[in-house]
Amino acid sequence: xxxxxxxxxxxxxxxxxxxxxxxxxxxxxxxxxxxxxxxxxxxxxxxxxxxxxxxxxxxxxxxxxxxxxxxxxxxxxxxxxxxxxxxxxxxxxxxxxxxxxxxxxxxxxxxxxxxxxxxxxxxxxxxxxxxxxxxxxxxxxxxxxxxxxxxxxxxxxxxxxxxxxxxxxxxxxxxxxxxxxxxxxxxxxxxxxxxxxxxxxxxxxxxxxxxxxxxxxxxxxxxxxxxxxxxxxxxxxxxxxxxxxxxxxxxxxxxxxxxxxxxxxxxxxxxxxxxxxxxxxxxxxxxxxxxxxxxxxxxxxxxxxxxxxxxxxxxxxxxxxxxxxxxxxxxxxxxxxxxxxxxxxxxxxxxxxxxxxxxxxxxxxxxxxxxxxxxxxxxxxxxxxxxxxxxxxxxxxxxxxxxxxxxxxxxxxxxxxxxxx
Numbered sequence: 001x002x003x004x005x006x007x008x009x010x011x012x013x014x015x016x017x018x019x020x021x022x023x024x025x026x027x028x029x030x031x032x033x034x035x036x037x038x039x040x041x042x043x044x045x046x047x048x049x050x051x052x053x054x055x056x057x058x059x060x061x062x063x064x065x066x067x068x069x070x071x072x073x074x075x076x077x078x079x080x081x082x083x084x085x086x087x088x089x090x091x092x093x094x095x096x097x098x099x100x101x102x103x104x105x106x107x108x109x110x111x112x113x114x115x116x117x118x119x120x121x122x123x124x125x126x127x128x129x130x131x132x133x134x135x136x137x138x139x140x141x142x143x144x145x146x147x148x149x150x151x152x153x154x155x156x157x158x159x160x161x162x163x164x165x166x167x168x169x170x171x172x173x174x175x176x177x178x179x180x181x182x183x184x185x186x187x188x189x190x191x192x193x194x195x196x197x198x199x200x201x202x203x204x205x206x207x208x209x210x211x212x213x214x215x216x217x218x219x220x221x222x223x224x225x226x227x228x229x230x231x232x233x234x235x236x237x238x239x240x241x242x243x244x245x246x247x248x249x250x251x252x253x254x255x256x257x258x259x260x261x262x263x264x265x266x267x268x269x270x271x272x273x274x275x276x277x278x279x280x281x282x283x284x285x286x287x288x289x290x291x292x293x294x295x296x297x298x299x300x301x302x303x304x305x306x307x308x309x310x311x312x313x314x315x316x317x318x319x320x321x322x323x324x325x326x327x328x329x330x331x332x333x334x335x336x337x338x339x340x341x342x343x344x345x346x347x348x349x350x351x352x353x354x355x356x357x358x359x360x361x362x363x364x365x366x367x368x369x370x371x372x373x374x375x376x377x378x379x380x381x382x383x384x385x386x387x388x389x390x391x392x393x394x395x396x397x398x399x400x401x402x403x404x405x406x407x408x409x410x411x412x413x414x415x416x417x418x419x420x421x
Contacts, residue, residue, distance in 0.1 A: 024307050029107055055085060056201060067081075106134070137299035142238045166251065223253065327355050331359060354419055391407060
């Protein structure tokens with residue numbers, strides 16, 4: 001037993017389960033790669049102010065959950081709690097928006113950190129795949145991102161998820177709604193923290209999950225009744241494009257999401273098999289974020305999908321992913337000469353694109369064949385001195401148990417044909 005364990009609220013990804021996580025990341029990113037999104041990777045930590053300004057000083061993420069620290073040089077940094085602010089900062093720093101081809105379409109994958117109470121589906125270290133389309137105000141772009149996420153989930157075999165959709169208005173109509181909502185909320189019986197939030201960002205109160213707060217929110221003003229004509233038309237176009245694409249969604253007038261930067265379109269992917277942590281991903285439009293962090297006006301939209309929660313959703317539905325075996329051929333040498341020869345064969349198989357492994361450590365035949373079984377290999381290659389003197393190796397089909405000699409100089413081509421077609 002090791003002296004050390006993974007910190008509370010974190011996890012290690014180890015085989016064979018780690019293969020699911022890789023498959024999920026690949027499935028989410030594939031539609032993005034096919035739609036003009038280029039890969040971006042940002043540091044695991046950023047200036048604290050980037051998140052305070054971008055995510056919002058009144059959010060739980062900034063006030064309670066962010067891992068912030070001071071460096072030896074006196075810089076105030078934070079482990080990234082989300083991806084959008086970092087990606088936008090990087091795009092602005094690299095002047096990607098000045099290349100003349102807007103929107104700038106980017107996707108990313110990585111680990112994020114929030115100090116939260118650990119529970120199933122909520123970790124202090126978690127993994128996301130995200131996408132951002134920067135520099136264009138177009139309902140087709142909002143619809144595209146929702147469609148691509150839906151496509152990714154369906155490619156994995158998920159069916160029991162729902163898409164919730166809402167509009168948060170813009171700088172023209174939201175202030176009027178904000179004032180009406182504040183008037184309603186000030187009359188409620190709320191704790192001091194929540195009252196402070198009412199004054200800073202009252203929409204966040206709608207996102208409060210506590211039952212005693214939700215009970216009091218019955219009858220609260222609805223944003224849909226305050227949307228300006230431009231926001232109504234924009235939202236209707238997003239809805240029409242999703243409907244035309246055959247992507248089902250549910251209108252959710254209370255959907256706010258937890259970050260201050262969202263405007264107009266906001267959406268969430270929820271899975272009913274995950275209990276209280278039902279959101280597997282979400283996002284929306286954030287037309288003012290660039291200006292909040294010191295950039296020019298760049299209307300943008302994006303999402304992030306949780307890899308951890310997507311894996312939990314797959315397990316909740318009993319979906320078994322069709323994962324390739326880590327090893328297709330396992331070589332078992334008997335004797336020193338066979339060890340050198342089969343090691344060369346394994347190297348050639350790998351060069352040919354065949355997943356191959358080798359019996360290391362000088363095990364006997366029985367122990368080596370046990371390892372071959374455990375590896376999940378379709379074929380075992382066995383050779384001793386007599387085989388080599390005859391110029392052959394024994395090819396054993398691990399499913400049927402049949403074994404036959406194959407010429408040493410033909411075995412790579414034979415296995416390549418058998419396994420790769």
